[in-house]
Amino acid sequence: MASDTPYLLSIDHLLDEDESLVWSNAREFTQRRLMPVIEKHYEDGTFPAELIAEFGEMGFLGATLTGYGCAEMNPVAYGLTMIELERADSGIRSFCSVQSALVMWPIHTYGTDEQKERWLPGMAKGELIGCFGLTEPNAGSDPGSMRTHAKQDGPGGDYVISGQKFWITNSPIAHVCIVWAKTLDHGSDTPVIRGFLVPRDSKGLSTPITKGKLSMRASVTGEIVLDEVRVPASAMLPGVQGLKGPLSCLTQARYGIGWGVLGAAMDCYERARRYCMDRVQFDKPLAQFQLTQHKLVEQHNAICKGLLLAYHFGRLKQHGKLSPVQVSVLKRDNVEMARDVARTARSMLGGNGIMGEFHIMRHMANLETVYTYEGTHEIHTLSIGRALTGLSAFA
Ligand SMILES: Cc1cc2nc3c(=O)[nH]c(=O)nc-3n(C[C@H](O)[C@H](O)[C@H](O)COP(=O)(O)OP(=O)(O)OC[C@H]3O[C@@H](n4cnc5c(N)ncnc54)[C@H](O)[C@@H]3O)c2cc1C
Secondary structure (H helix, E strand, C coil): CCCCCCCCCCCHHHCCHHHHHHHHHHHHHHHHHHHHHHHHHHHHCCCCHHHHHHHHHCCCCCCCCCCCCCCCCCHHHHHHHHHHHHHHCHHHHHHHHHHHHHHHHHHHHHCCHHHHHHHHHHHHHCCCCEEEECCECCECCCHHHCCCEEEEECCCCEEEEEEEEEEEECHHHCCEEEEEEEECCCCCCCCEEEEEEEECCCCCEECCECCCCCCCCCCCEEEEEEEEEEECHHHECCCCCCCHHHHHHHHHHHHHHHHHHHHHHHHHHHHHHHHHHHCEECCEEHHHCHHHHHHHHHHHHHHHHHHHHHHHHHHHHHCCCCCHHHHHHHHHHHHHHHHHHHHHHHHHCHHHHHCHHHCHHHHHHHHHHHHHCCCCHHHHHHHHHHHHHCCCCCC
16 A cells, blocks of 8 residues: 555555556655645635646546546546545545546546547646536435526527536636536426536626635635526537436546545544654653554554445446445445544644644545535435335435
8 A cells, every 4th residue: 555654454466557556656646746735725725726737647637538538547546546636635636526527427428529529638638627517506415406407499409508506616617517407308398407518608607616615625616607508409418318417427426535535534544643653641652542542443444444345346346337326335434434534533633633734634624525525425325225125215
């Protein structure tokens, strides 16, 4: 494992040469380029946009996709890069997750050749940025209740889209917004959900920034406001309709989260361990007290189990055998684990645990968002409960 801190897991022999190289390169890059600047960006509430092109060069954008300049990583290698991005900051991993899994993946999977050629090469290089608009002020856990709608108009079959999307990662800096909206197809009177690629310069589109976040401060969040935005029929993603469209994208992104949060947990555990080795109270290093060792053991063992879960599901995904509910298990349990590890690590540093320079409080605050977005902890619990019982407790 790419770390100086002991882990009693021995995972290295399970990785091939390329996977190990991707992991150590991602680690080297994030430590060199992100760690020196992340605390300041977090404090200022800014995203390190100056590094986006380098994310592209590292292959972090659209990492698992084939063609269009993408890195064609397998799911395990991709997961390992997510670990290192989130070891730096969940907001950085979120940027790469949104661009890769929520924007490039649906264009690649559901888009036309023309849409792919127009957007994917620039996105892989980090020259173009995308965002994913599903959540609305009154439709969060229940996206099927969305109000944003697209109406066909005119002889060319243009769509006119109106509505409001809320809590949208990257929207203020995006060149294109994927907007999920209800529309009436082919004269039908039952609305279906469709995805639309809405370019930044579309008349009637605005993306006001969301201010006042105390979590994910190094990530840009905003709204997408659509006031009768007219797009050509060719802006629609033709390959999918219904909630399956956005939900299948979220399955891709949640898979990355299930790996990424391991990085936040590792950073917290490793920092807490180092601190407790050095800090002396009652004439002994904190690490020599049984209660401290108990905390370290719990953190370490939880991380090792989370990594094994991610690895196992990664290999299933590589063989096309990973189901959405298994991704719910991964997202739900690893996020909860990372959140617990971060909180315990915070307490192990005493007063210093709340300081920015020790980084743990930043992870802890970020993980509150990760617990809620891409399906809340509760919604994943309900999905898994339904799979175990055959009974839906959603509504
Ligand atoms: C920083 C940030 C970035 C985000 N980025 C994006 C993005 O890029 N694109 C996007 O579309 N969205 C994004 N989101 C939105 C995110 O996915 C939603 O916040 C999330 O889906 C929850 O919706 P909500 O906030 O409306 O909460 P609600 O749905 O109102 O839920 C509130 C609480 O009620 C619980 N609850 C809801 N229904 C049930 C039920 N049936 N049973 C039990 N409990 C229930 C929830 O679990 C939660 O605890 C982002 C959010 C944040 C905070």
